Amino acid sequence: MSIKVQEVSKLYGKQKALDNLSFEIKQGEIVGFLGPNGAGKSTMMKIITGYIPQSSGLVEVNGLSVSTDSLDIKRQIGYLPEHNPLYLEMYVKEYLDHVASIYKLGKSKAKRIAEMVELTGLGLEQNKKIASLSKGYRQRVGIAQALIHDPKVLILDEPTTGLDPNQLIEIRNLIQEVGREKTVMLSTHIMQEVEACCKRVLIVNKGQLVADRDIDFLSNRKEAKIVEVEFATEFPSELLSEIAGIDNYKSLGENRFSIVSNEDIRKDIFEFAVSKNLIILEMNTQSKNLEDIFHELTV
Ligand code: ADP
Numbered sequence: 001m002s003i004k005v006q007e008v009s010k011l012y013g014k015q016k017a018l019d020n021l022s023f024e025i026k027q028g029e030i031v032g033f034l035g036p037n038g039a040g041k042s043t044m045m046k047i048i049t050g051y052i053p054q055s056s057g058l059v060e061v062n063g064l065s066v067s068t069d070s071l072d073i074k075r076q077i078g079y080l081p082e083h084n085p086l087y088l089e090m091y092v093k094e095y096l097d098h099v100a101s102i103y104k105l106g107k108s109k110a111k112r113i114a115e116m117v118e119l120t121g122l123g124l125e126q127n128k129k130i131a132s133l134s135k136g137y138r139q140r141v142g143i144a145q146a147l148i149h150d151p152k153v154l155i156l157d158e159p160t161t162g163l164d165p166n167q168l169i170e171i172r173n174l175i176q177e178v179g180r181e182k183t184v185m186l187s188t189h190i191m192q193e194v195e196a197c198c199k200r201v202l203i204v205n206k207g208q209l210v211a212d213r214d215i216d217f218l219s220n221r222k223e224a225k226i227v228e229v230e231f232a233t234e235f236p237s238e239l240l241s242e243i244a245g246i247d248n249y250k251s252l253g254e255n256r257f258s259i260v261s262n263e264d265i266r267k268d269i270f271e272f273a274v275s276k277n278l279i280i281l282e283m284n285t286q287s288k289n290l291e292d293i294f295h296e297l298t299v
Helices: 041-048 070-076 092-102 106-119 135-147 165-179 191-197 237-242 266-275 290-298
Strands: 003-012 015-025 030-034 056-061 077-080 153-157 183-188 200-205 208-214 224-231 246-253 256-261 280-288
Touching (some): 015 041, 015 056, 015 208, 030 165, 030 191, 070 077, 092 106, 092 135, 153 165, 165 183, 200 290, 237 256, 256 290
Parallel strands (some): 030 183, 030 200
Antiparallel strands (some): 003 015, 224 256, 224 280, 246 256
16 A cells, blocks of 8 residues: 555644545556645645644555654655745756755766656746746646655646646646656645646545545446435434445435445335335436535535
């Protein structure tokens, strides 16, 4: 397993930014980390990269614990933080040289810098000052620095924010290119981003994981189902997770629930109600795509 996050919570003072988050990412996967602003995406990424500690729970990268092996982990991870902090007064090549020195690349430094310049399409810009570059080229510099030490895992926090449509396509292509060899986790609040780059999507809201699904169902245009159910009596909502085929659920209040699944599970809901002695007052099915589900789960 490339990234393992187990029951991770993070408190900033009294504010809970992450609430018992668990997921795993396999080697070579490109996973989109999707959620509205403030959902906890950056916080999770900073914890995975060892920049801030979690309040509780376990995080491992390639079998190493972020709590005890954070230096080793930094060597295995390439990280493009949100807002891409760069030294604007430095020249592109000078900056890459500086980052390569931090990773102690030694003799392979010059070759590696040349490879990164080539991969990220910085050939014509390599002798320019970073301050003079467009936002798209600055992102390329950010990705080049994240890759310079040939990490196995790449963590990109909102890599395409602020790019124009052409730059967007170029950076997405670059991410896909890089993703052929590496594990990539990228955060975004843009749905299309995930559709364009990722094989799998994790959706977070208010510090909790609200969905984990394969993106294939979108490209196949296979739609997920949402069933709205109203029960006659109150019961502990956690019981709903016993329904066969359930993906997720949300309480709509007054014993009403919105239940998400990949298939039609009305029969399973009915069987669940019978097994728990619950009476169903109403049940409606709707077909929804990822965008609807995102909206449904994160508002
Ligand atoms: P996202 O990346 O999804 O926009 P963040 O991880 O940045 O979300 O933030 C999650 C929550 O934690 C937000 O409510 C944010 O205000 C809060 N938060 C983030 N960083 C800090 C910090 N350093 N101190 C206090 N609160 C923070």
